[in-house]
Amino acid sequence: MSIEQDDIKVNLKGFAGHGLVHSNDSDDEITLVGSGTPAGEYLRRYWQPVFISSELDDLPVAIKILGEELVLFRDKSNQLGLVHKHCPHRQASLEFGICHETGIQCCYHGWHFDVDGTLIDVPGQPEHIADIIKQRVRLGAYPTHEFKGLIFAYLGPIDEKPEFPIYDSLDFEDMDMVPYKAPFKCNWLQVLDAIVDPIHTSFLHSNMSREQFSEGFGEVGQIDFFERDSWILGCNTRRVGDNVWFRINEVVLPNFTQAGAAFAADGTKKIYYGRSSFTRWVVPIDDETTICYAWANFGDRGDPHEYNTPEGPELIEQGEIFDRPYEQRQRFPADREACEGMGPINIHKNENLLTSDQGVAMMRQRIREQIRTVSSGKHPYLASKLVGMPIPTYGGDSVLTIPKNKGDDDALLSKLAHEFVEIQFQVDGKPEKERIKVVTEKLKQIQLRENPVVTE
Ligand code: FES
Ligand SMILES: [Fe+2]
Numbered sequence: 001m002s003i004e005q006d007d008i009k010v011n012l013k014g015f016a017g018h019g020l021v022h023s024n025d026s027d028d029e030i031t032l033v034g035s036g037t038p039a040g041e042y043l044r045r046y047w048q049p050v051f052i053s054s055e056l057d058d059l060p061v062a063i064k065i066l067g068e069e070l071v072l073f074r075d076k077s078n079q080l081g082l083v084h085k086h087c088p089h090r091q092a093s094l095e096f097g098i099c100h101e102t103g104i105q106c107c108y109h110g111w112h113f114d115v116d117g118t119l120i121d122v123p124g125q126p127e128h129i130a131d132i133i134k135q136r137v138r139l140g141a142y143p144t145h146e147f148k149g150l151i152f153a154y155l156g157p158i159d160e161k162p163e164f165p166i167y168d169s170l171d172f173e174d175m176d177m178v179p180y181k182a183p184f185k186c187n188w189l190q191v192l193d194a195i196v197d198p199i200h201t202s203f204l205h206s207n208m209s210r211e212q213f214s215e216g217f218g219e220v221g222q223i224d225f226f227e228r229d230s231w232i233l234g235c236n237t238r239r240v241g242d243n244v245w246f247r248i249n250e251v252v253l254p255n256f257t258q259a260g261a262a263f264a265a266d267g268t269k270k271i272y273y274g275r276s277s278f279t280r281w282v283v284p285i286d287d288e289t290t291i292c293y294a295w296a297n298f299g300d301r302g303d304p305h306e307y308n309t310p311e312g313p314e315l316i317e318q319g320e321i322f323d324r325p326y327e328q329r330q331r332f333p334a335d336r337e338a339c340e341g342m343g344p345i346n347i348h349k350n351e352n353l354l355t356s357d358q359g360v361a362m363m364r365q366r367i368r369e370q371i372r373t374v375s376s377g378k379h380p381y382l383a384s385k386l387v388g389m390p391i392p393t394y395g396g397d398s399v400l401t402i403p404k405n406k407g408d409d410d411a412l413l414s415k416l417a418h419e420f421v422e423i424q425f426q427v428d429g430k431p432e433k434e435r436i437k438v439v440t441e442k443l444k445q446i447q448l449r450e451n452p453v454v455t456e
Contacts, residue, residue: 023349030368031187031345033284034067042371043254044156045380047164049281049293050082050144051151052179060104062095066155067286070142076101081115082153084140088119094139117141149179150293162382168390168432169258169279175299177279180313182292182322184336187345188255188284189364191292194335195257195282196359198223198236198249205319209332212319214266216240222413225359226421230383232366233394234359235421237413240267242403244413246420250395251363252383253370255282258395262316264303265397272440276395277303277316288344292317301396392428392435394421398443402450412450419446 026032033040043066050065051072060073062085069085071094081104085093092108103114105121112121117139122130145152145164154161170177184191194200199220205211206218221238230253238245245267247260258276265274280294296313298305303316314321318335329337353361370380383391398420405412423442427435447454 023347025347025349026345027348029371030364031189032287033188034287038371038375039367040066041156042367042374042380043284044154045160045374046156046162046254047145047152047154048255048283049150050153050283052181052293053146053149053151054179056151058099060095060097060099062093064285065153066284068155071095071097071104072151073097073099073104075099075103075115079103079115080144080146080151081113082142082144083113083115083117087111088137088139113139113141115141148177148295150295160379163384165382165384166390167252167256167279167383167393168435169276169297169393169395171390171432172275172297172299172301175275175297175302176305176308177295177297178308178313179293179295180317182294182314182317183285184290184292184339185288185344186290186340186342187288188282188290189367190339190342190346191290191335192251192255192257192282192363193360194339195249195251195259196225196232196234196363197357198234198247198259198359199356200338201236204333204335204338209319209334212315212332212334213262216245216266216268219267221245222410222417223356223359224414224417224421225362227362227366228425230381231394232359232363233421235417237417237420238267239404239409239413240399242401243267243270244400244402244416246398246400246417248394248396248421249359250276250393252391252393253363253366253381256280256383257282258393260395260397261303262319263307265399267399269399270401271397271399272443273301273436274397275301276393278313280317389429390432392424394424400443400447400450401454402447405450416446416450 029038033043050063056074060071063070063072071083071085073081076099083094087094087106089109089111092106094104094106096107097104103112105112110123111119114120119134119137122133142153142155143161201217202220205213216238219238221236224235226233232251234249236247249259251257257280261274261277276297278294278296280292283291283293285291296316298308311321320332320334322336373380423439427438
């Protein structure tokens, strides 16, 4: 619920624990992800990352994605298979199957399946029986796509499989993209909400815990939200001395996320069109567990190469490493503590949303609309509609030197944020090099307009 003007006048007494009633309504429409659920079917219309390539060796692995028990394997001719866990004969698990030149063979009675689930051999049976079984039985299987060290899968109806979306940030020539994963013991929406809640960086990652990123994050700044088609953007615009620091957090529906740099940006150093330090999907394992699969982006427009360590992506992801003693988690909480502490599925009816939660409200509403679009048999938004061109994304930092003027500084920051987002929208569909050139030029023009004495 959101705070309405009238609610503020209610005179609540202290020690009201006994009288306060909490809802148990978990808003199943947008939280539950299993096969056949509304949100589960919506998420199944998109490619989802499901594993890190380097962690898959010659043995099959059992994984769970969107509540489905699956087995991922690589056959000896290097084809990936993602199949239902249980063999359709008598339900043995294919995690104990044997990988062959083509496909996988069940350990129990040797049924042999291709990577698309076709039954190619039924050993030990008369030929005519085997032929009938091969025609009648399929193992459930899903298409896969391997890209820069991550394995993606499409779990939706095969006739509706979209192109694998190539976001601009999947092909930055000047960044080292390092795959990582980050598990959360809570519903996917809790993890996704944090991205469109940029103000939490000033509290959770700065003033409430310790300075987990840089000093500049402690400043709350001005927050503006934007939405268009698949995108929900939150621009946090902070004043740092004579500088103005724009930082865009981004969700591309349903669950692709980016933000600015974690450690390279503090508002003190001029940046023209910096990009996200992570490119990440928030993937439900089931209703109450989630895993983020992502690349950490190291380079001049992302985070510094010195953070390219085993712990680096965890620090970028949430400001702290994941596996640490409970006491340290209490003293220095990070995203895991904030998101998991809500419980396995956050009850939205028990919340009191404010203006700074507008991005959260906007995103949930948009997700609900899209879920209903799919439920009614129509197609949801696809960011990949810009055919032939990488899909534009906007998460990142820019810092300009624009000192305070005599007017309302918050109003100035907000006006500049709108201009900053608009100039990026104007170059959608252009090649990356041209976008960098035009956005940089326009940022410099804005800077010169507001601050005629500025130097590069
Ligand atoms: S259970 Fe798999 S072949 Fe029998
Ligand atoms: Fe965070």
